[in-house]
Amino acid sequence: MAEIRIRNTNERIQGEENVRAFLENQEVLYEHWNTDKLPEELREKFILSDEEKAQILSVYDEDIRDLAGRRGYRTWDIIALSDATPNLDELLKKFESVHTHTEDEVRAITAGKGIFIIKGTDDVGYFDVELEAGDVISVPEHKAHFFTLMENRQIVAVRLFIETEGWIAHPYADPSFQK
Numbered sequence: 267m268a269e270i271r272i273r274n275t276n277e278r279i280q281g282e283e284n285v286r287a288f289l290e291n292q293e294v295l296y297e298h299w300n301t302d303k304l305p306e307e308l309r310e311k312f313i314l315s316d317e318e319k320a321q322i323l324s325v326y327d328e329d330i331r332d333l334a335g336r337r338g339y340r341t342w343d344i345i346a347l348s349d350a351t352p353n354l355d356e357l358l359k360k361f362e363s364v365h366t367h368t369e370d371e372v373r374a375i376t377a378g379k380g381i382f383i384i385k386g387t388d389d390v391g392y393f394d395v396e397l398e399a400g401d402v403i404s405v406p407e408h409k410a411h412f413f414t415l416m417e418n419r420q421i422v423a424v425r426l427f428i429e430t431e432g433w434i435a436h437p438y439a440d441p442s443f444q445k
């Protein structure tokens with residue numbers, strides 16, 4: 267289940283309802299999908315064939331279509347990252363800078379872990395959202411953030427888009443942000 271860490275105070279927020287309420291206040295959508303649906307062999311697999319990716323999308327088809335219908339997302343795919351990904355370190359370096367998009371950034375984690383660093387309201391400042399399998403997040407358009415892996419360095423996630431072009435990252439220069 268997702269956990270929040272507020273960077274300025276190191277305060278942690280745990281428990282599905284607390285996390286959901288905190289994120290709702292920050293205009294970030296948080297939901298949870300039932301990972302029991304996924305065949306066991308796909309719950310810890312980070313190098314996926316096209317068939318396995320299609321299988322994951324088909325297992326979660328109802329959840330994907332429900333979310334897409336409510337939020338206007340029109341296309342989706344699967345991203346898998348692990349130490350087997352060519353140039354993972356370079357990729358992560360590229361990821362790890364604050365930016366915005368002109369549409370929501372949506373991730374439904376189906377295996378592994380990941381973390382969103384998000385610029386919250388002025389009273390909160392930056393906060394981390396640590397995500398694991400089953401966690402679904404939508405960071406709204408124009409909200410400054412970045413995404414990266416956690417210490418296990420492996421993740422599989424469904425990404426949903428309105429248009430894939432909307433996913434272009436616009437750098438957000440913020441002297442107040444500290445890694």
Ligand SMILES: [Fe+2]
Binds near residue numbers: 365371435
């Ligand atoms: Fe992003």
